[in-house]
Amino acid sequence: MLKKSLLARNNDLANTQRQLEILSNGIFANGELPTFAKKIKATHQFPLRPKKLEILQLNLGYMCNQVCAHCHVDAGPDRKEIMTKETMQQCLDVIKKTAAHTLDLTGGAPEMNPNFRWFVEEASKAGINDFIVRSNLTIIRANKKYYDLPEFFKKYNIHVVSSMPHWTRGKTDKQRGEGVFKTSIKALQELNAVGYGIPNSALKLDLVYNPSGAFLPGDQLALEKDFKNALNEDFNINFHHLFAITNLPISRFLDYLIASENYEDYMISLIEAYNPTAVENVMCTNTISVSWDGWLYDCDFNQMLHLKVASTIQHISDYNEDLLQDRNIIINQHCYGCTAGAGSSCQGVVAN
Amino acid sequence: MSKTYYDPTDLRKFGNITEWSEELGAKFFDYYEKVFEEGALTAREKSLIALAVAHTEQCPYCIDAYTKDGLQRGITKEEMMEAVHVGAAIKSGATLVHSVQMMNKVNKLEM
Ligand code: SF4
Numbered sequence: 001m002l003k004k005s006l007l008a009r010n011n012d013l014a015n016t017q018r019q020l021e022i023l024s025n026g027i028f029a030n031g032e033l034p035t036f037a038k039k040i041k042a043t044h045q046f047p048l049r050p051k052k053l054e055i056l057q058l059n060l061g062y063m064c065n066q067v068c069a070h071c072h073v074d075a076g077p078d079r080k081e082i083m084t085k086e087t088m089q090q091c092l093d094v095i096k097k098t099a100a101h102t103l104d105l106t107g108g109a110p111e112m113n114p115n116f117r118w119f120v121e122e123a124s125k126a127g128i129n130d131f132i133v134r135s136n137l138t139i140i141r142a143n144k145k146y147y148d149l150p151e152f153f154k155k156y157n158i159h160v161v162s163s164m165p166h167w168t169r170g171k172t173d174k175q176r177g178e179g180v181f182k183t184s185i186k187a188l189q190e191l192n193a194v195g196y197g198i199p200n201s202a203l204k205l206d207l208v209y210n211p212s213g214a215f216l217p218g219d220q221l222a223l224e225k226d227f228k229n230a231l232n233e234d235f236n237i238n239f240h241h242l243f244a245i246t247n248l249p250i251s252r253f254l255d256y257l258i259a260s261e262n263y264e265d266y267m268i269s270l271i272e273a274y275n276p277t278a279v280e281n282v283m284c285t286n287t288i289s290v291s292w293d294g295w296l297y298d299c300d301f302n303q304m305l306h307l308k309v310a311s312t313i314q315h316i317s318d319y320n321e322d323l324l325q326d327r328n329i330i331i332n333q334h335c336y337g338c339t340a341g342a343g344s345s346c347q348g349v350v351a352n
Numbered sequence: 353m354s355k356t357y358y359d360p361t362d363l364r365k366f367g368n369i370t371e372w373s374e375e376l377g378a379k380f381f382d383y384y385e386k387v388f389e390e391g392a393l394t395a396r397e398k399s400l401i402a403l404a405v406a407h408t409e410q411c412p413y414c415i416d417a418y419t420k421d422g423l424q425r426g427i428t429k430e431e432m433m434e435a436v437h438v439g440a441a442i443k444s445g446a447t448l449v450h451s452v453q454m455m456n457k458v459n460k461l462e463m
Pocket residue numbers: 064065066067068070071072073074075076107108109136163
């Protein structure tokens with residue numbers, strides 16, 4: 001079990017420049033594998049350009065109560081980057097005038113931001129269509145002050161999207177259920193109890209599944225079916241949809257891939273599964289990602305690699321949607337994670 | 353020439369077999385793909401059968417491929433190991449059932 005972020009461990013990969021070097025060196029530099037740019041050029045999809053803006057994704061901070069091994073944020077209890085009320089206010093000004101219909105709050109654990117509740121109240125007044133909070137579930141049980149989160153989410157009709165790290169129904173995992181698994185189950189039951197995730201309920205509860213290793217997620221619908229059967233049969237839990245998300249080779253997952261000597265094979269798997277149709281709908285084509293300190297990015301992954309938008313507008317305080325939409329998206333080899341198989345985004349697959 | 357009979361990277365070149373016999377190669381891969389589609393059996397069940405047979409055939413390429421395939425489908429370690437035992441049981445059963453022939457022969461030849 002990891003206890004600290006790469007940053008707190010002074011790991012080489014906490015330096016994003018180092019990550020970008022790795023992603024451009026070796027198998028990509030010697031031409032053994034095509035770069036992402038070359039690959040999308042072949043199908044005339046270069047440069048990648050934004051389409052209609054639909055989602056504004058705000059990262060409220062990198063602090064988290066968990067330290068997941070695959071985390072692309074390098075989040076953890078030791079991360080102190082938290083969005084201030086002032087930056088939140090700037091976000092609210094943007095939310096009031098944006099054409100985006102979905103507001104997506106992420107982190108770390110967004111609930112750990114001390115102004116989280118204030119912000120949700122204010123943002124919900126702006127009348128957003130789909131208001132998502134990405135909750136890691138265990139936060140709901142981490143401390144008494146979070147116990148009422150299911151009720152709070154319900155009050156503001158928040159669409160809860162939760163990561164469910166272990167989904168195995170095997171006996172072992174049930175016994176092992178002391179930690180994250182058991183707490184997540186309890187949190188899901190509590191969300192169900194207030195009406196979340198029940199068939200036909202307007203209170204939407206979706207789960208996110210990331211593979212727990214150096215392999216790609218299988219078919220999203222088949223996994224959803226297995227997941228539903230297992231959780232329902234064993235724990236009487238309901239949820240709406242499962243989003244199967246591919247782990248991108250950055251941050252802690254990249255560290256894991258290198259340490260376990262899986263990096264090259266993983267990159268090859270991603271490229272073998274490359275799907276040009278998925279390129280059409282990658283997340284960056286309809287999303288703007290805002291970091292805790294107000295900088296703008298094409299997506300949460302580019303944020304973690306410190307690759308700011310290629311635009312004259314780079315900060316939320318200067319926000320201008322028209323200017324911002326007229327930009328080329330910054331790409332690198334990590335983008336292969338979004339285009340493998342049926343594709344992958346924060347909403348799961350992007351091509352059918 | 354490679355110094356070992358098996359090279360993990362050869363699996364990636366499997367598709368190249370069509371180069372020396374396009375028609376037969378293509379027919380094989382079409383057939384292969386069709387076999388693994390969801391049918392009366394689920395794709396998940398087929399993956400487990402493939403894993404068990406990969407072991408009885410002792411094909412390292414297939415073992416790698418269907419272990420990974422199983423993980424992607426969310427198949428658990430316990431399920432995978434049970435599938436391999438099914439293969440092993442049939443293999444040993446098939447060996448042992450032949451001993452009836454040995455017994456028959458002994459009984460015939462011995463006075
Ligand atoms: S993956 Fe999510 S829950 Fe896990 S450490 Fe990262 S932000 Fe926290």
